[in-house]
Amino acid sequence: MKEKSLDFEYFKRAREGFRPRTAAAALKGIHERKLPIEAFVYLGTSVKPLNEKPYDLEEIERVLAKRDITVDTYILLNRIFEDLIKSFDQEIALFAAEGMNAIEDRYNKRIERLKDELGKNPTNAENLYQLALAYYESALLNSDKEAIESFYLREAFSYVKEIVRLKKFGRRELLLFVNILIALKMYDQAFKVLDSVKLEGDPEIIFLKAKVEFYRKNLSEVFQYCVELTQYESLSEEIRRVLTFWVGY
Amino acid sequence: MNTSMLYISIKLAKNQSPFKIIGEISLFFFIIGVVNVFFPENPGFLGFLFNPYVAFSLIVASYYGKYYGFYSILLSAAIVGIFFPLGIMVFYPERGMVENIFDYWNSIWEASLLPLTVGISGVYIFGLIRDAHLSRAKRDREKLRQIAVDKAVLKQEVRALKLVNSELEKRVYGQEDSLTTLYTRIQDFQSVNLNRALSSILETVSQFTGATKCSIWEYNQETKTLELRSSYGWGGEGDTVATLPASECIEGWVVRNNTTFSVKMLLQYENLRRMDRGRNLFTAPLLAGRRVWGVINIEEMPFERYNVYTEKMLQLIIALSATALEKAIEYESIVKQEDTNPITKLPSYTNFMTILENRIERARVEHGTLSVIIVEVRNFGLLSEMYGKREVLGLFVSLVGIMQELSENKGRFFHYKNDNQIVMIYPNIDFDGASLYSLDVLDRINNTTWEIKGNKVQLDLILGYSSLSEKIEEADQLLEVAENLLEMQKM
Numbered sequence: 001m002k003e004k005s006l007d008f009e010y011f012k013r014a015r016e017g018f019r020p021r022t023a024a025a026a027l028k029g030i031h032e033r034k035l036p037i038e039a040f041v042y043l044g045t046s047v048k049p050l051n052e053k054p055y056d057l058e059e060i061e062r063v064l065a066k067r068d069i070t071v072d073t074y075i076l077l078n079r080i081f082e083d084l085i086k087s088f089d090q091e092i093a094l095f096a097a098e099g100m101n102a103i104e105d106r107y108n109k110r111i112e113r114l115k116d117e118l119g120k121n122p123t124n125a126e127n128l129y130q131l132a133l134a135y136y137e138s139a140l141l142n143s144d145k146e147a148i149e150s151f152y153l154r155e156a157f158s159y160v161k162e163i164v165r166l167k168k169f170g171r172r173e174l175l176l177f178v179n180i181l182i183a184l185k186m187y188d189q190a191f192k193v194l195d196s197v198k199l200e201g202d203p204e205i206i207f208l209k210a211k212v213e214f215y216r217k218n219l220s221e222v223f224q225y226c227v228e229l230t231q232y233e234s235l236s237e238e239i240r241r242v243l244t245f246w247v248g249y
Numbered sequence: 250m251n252t253s254m255l256y257i258s259i260k261l262a263k264n265q266s267p268f269k270i271i272g273e274i275s276l277f278f279f280i281i282g283v284v285n286v287f288f289p290e291n292p293g294f295l296g297f298l299f300n301p302y303v304a305f306s307l308i309v310a311s312y313y314g315k316y317y318g319f320y321s322i323l324l325s326a327a328i329v330g331i332f333f334p335l336g337i338m339v340f341y342p343e344r345g346m347v348e349n350i351f352d353y354w355n356s357i358w359e360a361s362l363l364p365l366t367v368g369i370s371g372v373y374i375f376g377l378i379r380d381a382h383l384s385r386a387k388r389d390r391e392k393l394r395q396i397a398v399d400k401a402v403l404k405q406e407v408r409a410l411k412l413v414n415s416e417l418e419k420r421v422y423g424q425e426d427s428l429t430t431l432y433t434r435i436q437d438f439q440s441v442n443l444n445r446a447l448s449s450i451l452e453t454v455s456q457f458t459g460a461t462k463c464s465i466w467e468y469n470q471e472t473k474t475l476e477l478r479s480s481y482g483w484g485g486e487g488d489t490v491a492t493l494p495a496s497e498c499i500e501g502w503v504v505r506n507n508t509t510f511s512v513k514m515l516l517q518y519e520n521l522r523r524m525d526r527g528r529n530l531f532t533a534p535l536l537a538g539r540r541v542w543g544v545i546n547i548e549e550m551p552f553e554r555y556n557v558y559t560e561k562m563l564q565l566i567i568a569l570s571a572t573a574l575e576k577a578i579e580y581e582s583i584v585k586q587e588d589t590n591p592i593t594k595l596p597s598y599t600n601f602m603t604i605l606e607n608r609i610e611r612a613r614v615e616h617g618t619l620s621v622i623i624v625e626v627r628n629f630g631l632l633s634e635m636y637g638k639r640e641v642l643g644l645f646v647s648l649v650g651i652m653q654e655l656s657e658n659k660g661r662f663f664h665y666k667n668d669n670q671i672v673m674i675y676p677n678i679d680f681d682g683a684s685l686y687s688l689d690v691l692d693r694i695n696n697t698t699w700e701i702k703g704n705k706v707q708l709d710l711i712l713g714y715s716s717l718s719e720k721i722e723e724a725d726q727l728l729e730v731a732e733n734l735l736e737m738q739k740m
Contacts, residue, residue, distance in 0.1 A: 051425060219516050220516060
């Protein structure tokens with residue numbers, strides 16, 4: 001049976017009745033037989049980047065209301081709020097301030113909860129890692145405020161050191177540790193840490209070494225690591241892009 | 250009996266063992282037989298209009314199937330033929346049933362012919378109907394099962410699609426370097442304020458390349474030096490150099506060669522290694538129109554972003570900024586700092602006339618169009634008396650901000666003849682476009698809350714506009730039409 005193609009009738013009749021603003025709402029409308037499938041297709045394919053001006057405040061609010069937001073999205077939202085807070089419209093400025101507070105509050109609560117759990121079991125490596133990660137992400141969120149960023153990074157650093165002391169240091173912890181050291185601009189220490197671990201044949205570790213050498217301005221070493229990375233097949237798109245630039249991979 | 254009821258009965262029947270069913274049926278008919286004994290002159294209820302043996306046999310056939318129905322008929326015959334006379338002998342010995350048993354059987358046989366025929370054919374027909382329903386119910390059950398399986402699969406598919414949709418949605422709204430975002434960022438380049446345009450370029454470069462530290466340097470032909478014009482992410486130690494000798498730095502090399510420098514070039518070129526001070530990752534010539542005006546330098550960026558894509562994005566941003574930069578430089582050369590209002594930062598009427606003449610000339614050469622829009626705050630005097638002139642002029646900053654946003658940074662604003670008037674040069678829109686734009690402005694202004702020192706105030710605005718046309722070719726004519734429109738609204 002031939003499927004009915006989508007048409008534009010919906011847009012002509014869209015003034016009547018329920019008008020969804022989000023794809024999820026449109027989907028509910030279809031379930032209730034209040035909307036045609038065109039409503040969902042249109043809204044589902046009309047998603048735009050959050051930082052596109054003029055900002056869509058309702059969309060920003062909707063995204064902020066979600067719980068499963070990645071740190072990258074939080075950074076993006078924070079950047080948007082920092083821009084909106086300068087608005088001469090006081091309502092918008094207030095909205096931005098509340099948004100920034102909400103993000104900060106979520107991280108503070110996460111840290112508090114993890115600290116409470118750690119208080120009950122101070123040698124729980126998983127809790128220590130999650131705390132270090134929460135502090136590291138908080139630092140990323142405050143990368144434009146040097147003092148606050150530095151404070152969060154040092155907190156993250158102290159928790160990773162505790163994991164090292166407990167000898168529960170794995171690959172995941174290593175990656176976080178090196179990234180914290182890079183953020184603290186402690187490139188020599190980061191290189192020492194990477195050099196001390198025996199994780200040969202791990203392309204991500206080699207890439208991290210190249211990264212640290214790049215910050216240490218050792219370009220010939222960066223080149224060497226990039227050449228070494230070309231021996232691996234399963235590389236991420238991000239690594240491939242860098243390799244294309246350095247060694248024409 | 251509807252399908253679901255039948256389905257339930259089938260399920261019940263299926264769950265019972267045949268022995269149990271036979272036991273149940275036997276018990277039932279035994280009870281009927283016992284009841285029958287209390288009616289000794291009516292064996293098998295043959296004299297009654299309603300015959301329980303036949304009726305229950307039909308029920309059994311329709312409930313359990315025709316075979317159980319036939320069993321019921323046989324059992325009924327046995328009860329009426331054997332157990333009933335035994336019961337009579339026990340409870341009514343005076344009747345002498347043993348002597349008359351053969352007579353009894355003969356009389357029963359004759360009387361039961363009709364009920365027996367009805368019973369047997371009824372059991373068969375009811376059994377057939379039940380079988381037909383049963384097979385239909387089986388089909389329906391199979392169909393239901395298939396629907397349930399399909400529904401479960403669809404549920405899983407919908408769940409998976411929802412997750413994919415949510416993930417893709419996240420990727421789209423989290424996308425910082427989309428084409429549409431680049432377009433909106435480029436609108437910000439179109440500022441008449443060169444410093445603002447430069448910082449906007451740096452912000453865009455930071456957003457699209459991930460640069461955490463970058464700067465723009467202007468090349469000074471006379472002194473052969475590069476002077477810092479704008480920076481992003483600066484503030485640390487060593488960020489104090491504001492002038493570079495063009496002959497001894499990579500920035501100078503980029504200006505001289507009109508070529509992009511990339512830090513990995515240090516691996517190949519000795520001369521670049523000598524000039525390197527460890528502060529250049531990407532350095533690209535910045536063009537104003539077609540001449541190299543200066544350079545843009547990326548000093549810090551994540552290693553992951555140091556790739557071909559970023560280099561291309563940088564070149565794209567530079568190419569797209571060239572026209573805007575040229576205009577801002579031209580504007581800066583005409584409008585002197587001392588000619589701008591200290592509160593509104595808008596240039597004076599004299600500057601407006603100079604730039605308007607230039608723009609009209611350019612529109613004529615390019616066969617383009619141009620509009621001017623005069624905005625007058627009618628209650629300026631009243632508000633000035635209440636709050637002071639400075640405070641009311643402060644509102645002009647927000648007013649221009651709104652108009653600038655609506656024009657996508659294409660407009661140029663100036664003070665006009667009176668304190669309560671500002672004027673805008675809006676290139677490339679005609680009379681209709683100016684009219685629509687004016688309506689948008691009025692709509693936004695009326696929907697904005699205006700405040701002076703915490704007190705809400707109303708801005709009473711009128712707008713007059715005009716555009717270049719076959720009849721209006723000169724600046725004076727253009728302004729006359731706009732002013733007339735303004736005056737008409739005052740009447």
